[in-house]
Amino acid sequence: MPVVTSGWYMTLAAILFVLGMTGVLIRRNALVMFMCVELMLNAVNLTFVAAGRAAGVLDGQVAVFFVLVVAAAEVVVGLAIIVAIFRRRETASVDELAALRG
Amino acid sequence: MVELVIFILMGAGTLAGAVTVVLARNPVRSALGLLGALVSLAVIYVVNLAHLVAAVQVVVYAGAVLTLFLFVIMFIGVDRSEDTSETIPFQRKLVAGLATAVALGAATLVSRGRFSWTPASGEVAEIPNGTVQALGGELFTTWVLGVEVTALLLTIAAVGAIALAFHRRSPETPTED
Numbered sequence: 001m002p003v004v005t006s007g008w009y010m011t012l013a014a015i016l017f018v019l020g021m022t023g024v025l026i027r028r029n030a031l032v033m034f035m036c037v038e039l040m041l042n043a044v045n046l047t048f049v050a051a052g053r054a055a056g057v058l059d060g061q062v063a064v065f066f067v068l069v070v071a072a073a074e075v076v077v078g079l080a081i082i083v084a085i086f087r088r089r090e091t092a093s094v095d096e097l098a099a100l101r102g
Numbered sequence: 103m104v105e106l107v108i109f110i111l112m113g114a115g116t117l118a119g120a121v122t123v124v125l126a127r128n129p130v131r132s133a134l135g136l137l138g139a140l141v142s143l144a145v146i147y148v149v150n151l152a153h154l155v156a157a158v159q160v161v162v163y164a165g166a167v168l169t170l171f172l173f174v175i176m177f178i179g180v181d182r183s184e185d186t187s188e189t190i191p192f193q194r195k196l197v198a199g200l201a202t203a204v205a206l207g208a209a210t211l212v213s214r215g216r217f218s219w220t221p222a223s224g225e226v227a228e229i230p231n232g233t234v235q236a237l238g239g240e241l242f243t244t245w246v247l248g249v250e251v252t253a254l255l256l257t258i259a260a261v262g263a264i265a266l267a268f269h270r271r272s273p274e275t276p277t278e279d
Contacts, residue, residue: 004105007212009146012113014208016120016139018201023124025197031175032132035123038167039136042143045159049150053229058240061152061232065241068155068162069252073259075167079174080266086178 009050017043030082030092034075041071108149115142129175133168140164152232 016039023036045064052060086092115138122135140163147156230236241249 002106004109008109009150010212011209012109012116012146014205014212016116017208018205019117019120019124021204022197022201023120025200026194027124029129031129031171031178032123032126035132035136035171038163039120039123039139042140042163045155046143046146049147049152049155052152053150056228056230058230058232058236061155061230061237062240062245064152064155065158065237066245066248066252068158069256072162072167073255075170076259076263077266079170080263083174083177084266084269092178 006050006054009046009053013043013046013050016040016046028093028095030085030094030097033094034078034082038071038075041067105149108145112142112145112149115139116146129180130172133171133175136171137164137168140168151229154232154234154237 020036020039020043023039024033027033027036045067048060048063048067050060052058052063082092085097089097091097117139119135119137119139119142123132123139126132126135140159144156144159144164147153147159
């Protein structure tokens with residue numbers, strides 16, 4: 001019976017990160033792109049937890065805590081921007097928002 | 103044994119949720135896929151003895167952040183279908199190539215790194231126990247400056263969101279909307 005070690009979690013995090021990156025690059029809906037960014041952040045969180053476990057220190061989990069806070073702040077501001085753009089342009093598709101002029 | 107079963111189940115749940123986020127046509131389905139991925143990751147954190155992180159993951163991410171996402175999706179409306187035609191030439195091929203490159207790089211890092219595949223080779227046997235007491239002690243002694251900066255960041259984020267939400271089109275002639 002194989003024992004699960006930190007390398008397994010690292011692999012899972014890497015796959016998760018690549019999935020999130022692919023989503024950011026191929027989707028056109030700003031909201032879904034945002035969710036894919038959240039996936040990438042979560043992949044990094046899993047990396048932090050696994051690395052802290054491998055090193056036997058708590059610092060990895062402390063780092064996750066700060067990433068979580070930054071992610072929460074980012075979501076608040078990002079969604080406010082998306083809503084503001086939607087009110088003005090009636091769309092959330094980044095293709096239609098290619099120009100910066102209002 | 104227990105960890106292996108949980109890793110396989112929750113790893114599959116995480117990946118299924120992530121694939122749903124990327125591929126679902128309906129943004130609500132994407133949000134629910136994200137919920138599945140986040141909760142599965144929380145279980146993985148519990149197995150790694152990151153108890154507080156798992157609780158915060160469920161409360162902040164699966165609770166607050168996802169509710170905000172769903173709220174904005176409902177506000178914007180989900181009836182409009184996404185245009186899937188590519189405006190940038192060769193984008194899919196470029197993305198596929200880039201994803202492969204990043205995956206290969208990550209595989210190299212993971213396999214070359216100090217992260218062990220068997221418990222005997224270099225892995226510290228004792229997993230750090232991330233209880234509220236242990237993590238709180240660490241946060242409010244070693245990382246207290248970071249916590250203060252975080253508080254500032256959250257205040258700025260809240261003020262910025264309010265400023266964006268109440269932004270008017272022409273400040274000279276305020277309308278009664």
